[in-house]
Amino acid sequence: MKIRIFRQKVPDSEPYWEAFNYDGTMEISVAGMLDKLNFGDDIINDLGEKTDRIGWDCSCLQGMCGACAMVINETPALACETFLKNLKGDEVVLRPLRKFPVVHDLIVDRSVIHETLKSTNVYIGEYNPKGKEDHEHQYAVANCLKCGLCLEVCPNYTDGKSFYGAVYANDCYLVKARNREKAGDIRSSYAGHFANSCSKALSCMEVCPMHIPTLSSMAKMNR
Ligand code: SF4
Numbered sequence: 001m002k003i004r005i006f007r008q009k010v011p012d013s014e015p016y017w018e019a020f021n022y023d024g025t026m027e028i029s030v031a032g033m034l035d036k037l038n039f040g041d042d043i044i045n046d047l048g049e050k051t052d053r054i055g056w057d058c059s060c061l062q063g064m065c066g067a068c069a070m071v072i073n074e075t076p077a078l079a080c081e082t083f084l085k086n087l088k089g090d091e092v093v094l095r096p097l098r099k100f101p102v103v104h105d106l107i108v109d110r111s112v113i114h115e116t117l118k119s120t121n122v123y124i125g126e127y128n129p130k131g132k133e134d135h136e137h138q139y140a141v142a143n144c145l146k147c148g149l150c151l152e153v154c155p156n157y158t159d160g161k162s163f164y165g166a167v168y169a170n171d172c173y174l175v176k177a178r179n180r181e182k183a184g185d186i187r188s189s190y191a192g193h194f195a196n197s198c199s200k201a202l203s204c205m206e207v208c209p210m211h212i213p214t215l216s217s218m219a220k221m222n223r
């Protein structure tokens with residue numbers, strides 16, 4: 001199987017394509033396959049040349065941290081949750097997420113997500129719940145990995161400077177539900193940075209590995 005990777009040595013350097021031959025099992029995730037390609041003293045590309053190890057990020061390897069988010073055959077997904085046997089075709093094409101600056105190969109800098117939440121005060125602070133009625137939804141939303149897959153497919157999210165996307169909308173809901181002192185500020189921040197720019201494409205919900213009910217968060221915030 002051919003593995004084609006869009007690589008970049010360092011930030012702002014010229015990106016390039018490099019391909020590898022993989023002849024191992026199909027009962028393996030993209031993360032596991034990348035590990036196998038990187039294993040050994042020399043990394044050899046499909047031209048038989050020695051090359052650098054492939055840069056990619058991971059932590060949990062079980063769909064819980066979001067670090068391995070990348071674009072796999074043009075679909076944003078978690079590498080540790082995507083299995084070769086479920087991919088169509090005889091080639092796997094890997095790219096880094098396109099809405100964030102590339103650090104190295106498949107590793108991107110997603111710090112803009114956290115900077116946005118910090119600068120708009122969208123973090124819980126003192127836990128001060130408004131009520132218990134919404135606990136099921138709060139629990140679902142709290143599963144967000146901050147992986148950025150929803151931002152990759154969002155037609156309105158560009159570089160995170162004006163429209164902040166689904167991850168922000170969900171956290172706004174969560175903070176509003178859990179800290180009543182912040183609720184007023186969060187509502188106006190949400191209106192300015194999300195509600196006025198979201199076109200309800202809802203592609204974010206289709207790719208979210210945690211199946212976060214973003215539409216429901218939006219409805220609760222709008223109400
Ligand atoms: S909402 Fe889903 S896709 Fe978006 S950052 Fe959170 S876990 Fe990832």
Ligand code: FES
Nearest residue numbers: 061065066068080
């Ligand atoms: S390594 Fe944690 S989600 Fe894939």
